Amino acid sequence: MQLLLEQLTNGLTIGSFYALVAMGYSMVYGVMKLINFAHGDFFTLGSYLGYTILVIGSGWVTRTFGLWGGIALAILGAMLGLALGGLLVERVAYRPVYKAGRLPLVVSALGASIFISNGIMAVWGPRFQAYPQTGIPSGTLRLFGEIYIPDIKLVTLLVSLTLMAVIYFIVEKTLFGAAVRATALDRETATLMGINFRSIILFVFSVGPALGALAGVFAGLNYSRIIFNMGWGYGLKAFTATIIGGIGNIPGAMVGGLLLGLLESLFEGFVSGAWKNVFVFLILIVILIVRPTGLIGEKVAEKV
Amino acid sequence: MLGANGAGKTTLLKVISGLVPIKSGVVRLMGQDLSKYLPHQLAALGMAHIPEGRRVFATLTVEENLNLGTWGVRHKLSERQIRETKEWIFTLFPILRERRKQLAGTLSGGEQQMLAIGRGLISKPKILLLDEPSLGLAPILVQEIFRVIRQIHEEEKVSILLVEQNARKALSIANYGYILETGKIAIQGTAAELRENEHVKAAYLGGTRLRNR
Numbered sequence: 001m002q003l004l005l006e007q008l009t010n011g012l013t014i015g016s017f018y019a020l021v022a023m024g025y026s027m028v029y030g031v032m033k034l035i036n037f038a039h040g041d042f043f044t045l046g047s048y049l050g051y052t053i054l055v056i057g058s059g060w061v062t063r064t065f066g067l068w069g070g071i072a073l074a075i076l077g078a079m080l081g082l083a084l085g086g087l088l089v090e091r092v093a094y095r096p097v098y099k100a101g102r103l104p105l106v107v108s109a110l111g112a113s114i115f116i117s118n119g120i121m122a123v124w125g126p127r128f129q130a131y132p133q134t135g136i137p138s139g140t141l142r143l144f145g146e147i148y149i150p151d152i153k154l155v156t157l158l159v160s161l162t163l164m165a166v167i168y169f170i171v172e173k174t175l176f177g178a179a180v181r182a183t184a185l186d187r188e189t190a191t192l193m194g195i196n197f198r199s200i201i202l203f204v205f206s207v208g209p210a211l212g213a214l215a216g217v218f219a220g221l222n223y224s225r226i227i228f229n230m231g232w233g234y235g236l237k238a239f240t241a242t243i244i245g246g247i248g249n250i251p252g253a254m255v256g257g258l259l260l261g262l263l264e265s266l267f268e269g270f271v272s273g274a275w276k277n278v279f280v281f282l283i284l285i286v287i288l289i290v291r292p293t294g295l296i297g298e299k300v301a302e303k304v
Numbered sequence: 305m306l307g308a309n310g311a312g313k314t315t316l317l318k319v320i321s322g323l324v325p326i327k328s329g330v331v332r333l334m335g336q337d338l339s340k341y342l343p344h345q346l347a348a349l350g351m352a353h354i355p356e357g358r359r360v361f362a363t364l365t366v367e368e369n370l371n372l373g374t375w376g377v378r379h380k381l382s383e384r385q386i387r388e389t390k391e392w393i394f395t396l397f398p399i400l401r402e403r404r405k406q407l408a409g410t411l412s413g414g415e416q417q418m419l420a421i422g423r424g425l426i427s428k429p430k431i432l433l434l435d436e437p438s439l440g441l442a443p444i445l446v447q448e449i450f451r452v453i454r455q456i457h458e459e460e461k462v463s464i465l466l467v468e469q470n471a472r473k474a475l476s477i478a479n480y481g482y483i484l485e486t487g488k489i490a491i492q493g494t495a496a497e498l499r500e501n502e503h504v505k506a507a508y509l510g511g512t513r514l515r516n517r
């Protein structure tokens with residue numbers, strides 16, 4: 001029972017990281033039809049930004065507002081930084097090649113990915129860095145019986161799920177969200193509605209990376225160790241989650257991410273840790289065979 | 305505007321609404337050169353373009369599709385005006401009210417066309433570009449759509465540039481017509497003149513074009 005609950009919270013935690021990163025993949029893909037290879041590196045960069053803020057900037061903030069204040073600052077700083085970073089990457093790496101077609105864009109995305117991860121290595125070094133344990137509240141909450149959950153994990157889950165809900169609401173329930181989805185479906189007709197494609201691009205390239213940065217900071221806060229190329233693994237899992245949920249739609253990315261995290265953790269806890277990645281990609285294959293459009297990616301037949 | 309398949313009718317409408325760049329010449333709307341605007345700004349100037357093939361947003365609901373029609377003018381129209389226009393569209397096409405929670409992709413072809421027209425009208429345009437609204441519809445629906453087009457023009461004073469292959473029907477509701485042949489205006493005149501024109505009669509209203517009845 002204890003192991004089950006533990007693996008469930010672990011699964012939800014890592015699943016929420018996958019989901020946050022997956023939402024970024026999905027948004028950009030939906031609107032641009034581009035698999036943004038640099039997205040995993042946004043996650044890493046966010047994590048390093050949060051780390052730096054926590055290490056150098058936390059002194060005053062922590063003294064004034066307490067440990068949680070420092071963490072909030074790290075999160076907000078990383079998200080803001082990556083929102084700007086995402087826009088910058090769009091501007092310098094993608095916009096110049098839009099007219100050149102899909103393939104150059106993909107190559108440019110790969111280039112951006114390599115550039116960012118090597119940039120991180122150049123700035124912060126090639127070795128693991130550790131989030132300062134003194135900057136992270138170490139309290140735990142007793143749920144019931146002998147079940148404890150660290151405060152930081154609880155906050156991770158609460159903030160991640162809340163933010164997901166907010167993005168879900170914006171994309172699925174507001175007129176602006178409808179404009180984003182319409183642009184993803186048919187850019188030309190969306191233009192006829194008066195929708196400015198540029199502003200939709202700005203939305204996906206700022207919010208997507210910011211969500212990735214949030215996941216990155218939380219990964220550092222929960223697992224402490226970060227390294228310049230960790231975006232690869234997380235990015236691949238998150239991309240898998242995107243496909244499982246159905247690429248291009250936000251609820252799919254959320255469901256896919258959480259589901260993947262849960263299954264992975266349960267498998268790790270009850271079957272084998274060494275085989276968990278095999279298991280994860282087996283799930284991907286099975287889902288692709290049974291539902292090629294993903295769990296939520298339903299295609300509505302277009303009638304003539 | 306009449307013309308055979310491939311004559312350039314759709315291209316011309318796309319040029320007017322800025323989707324296709326202009327090689328030469330000017331497009332003016334009420335005296336204003338449109339080249340200084342971006343395509344997405346034209347809705348705010350009072351232009352609505354209902355594209356060929358309906359192009360409804362299939363995985364959005366009927367209501368979301370309609371609401372998006374207001375996007376370009378959302379700062380110009382009040383909530384109330386939009387609500388009233390929507391009501392008016394629901395009286396033009398009552399079926400849309402029934403289906404408003406349904407995904408647009410699940411509508412029949414005729415219903416999608418009604419939605420496409422409604423989505424264009426909800427911005428209260430001064431000029432409406434309509435590309436082959438009767439294409440692929442059952443005769444009874446064609447009748448319905450043409451009735452509404454006439455009504456929009458007469459009651460709401462919307463100027464309409466209608467592209468049609470169904471020449472007979474189009475000339476029956478139009479004031480003025482153009483015949484487009486391989487990208488050039490071959491003939492133009494009032495609808496009555498065109499109906500009497502020998503070339504138009506032979507090529508566009510001929511008895512052999514029964515499928516266009």
Ligand SMILES: Nc1ncnc2c1ncn2[C@@H]1O[C@H](COP(=O)(O)OP(=O)(O)O)[C@@H](O)[C@H]1O
Pocket residue numbers: 307308309310311312313314315316
């Ligand atoms: N993007 C394009 N590039 C090149 N030629 C095009 C393009 N779109 C349409 N055409 C051609 O231009 C001509 C006019 O097309 P169109 O305007 O769609 O005709 P219509 O609407 O009158 O049937 C056709 O010969 C068509 O093949």
Ligand SMILES: [Mg+2]
Pocket residue numbers: 313314315356436
């Ligand atoms: Mg055409």
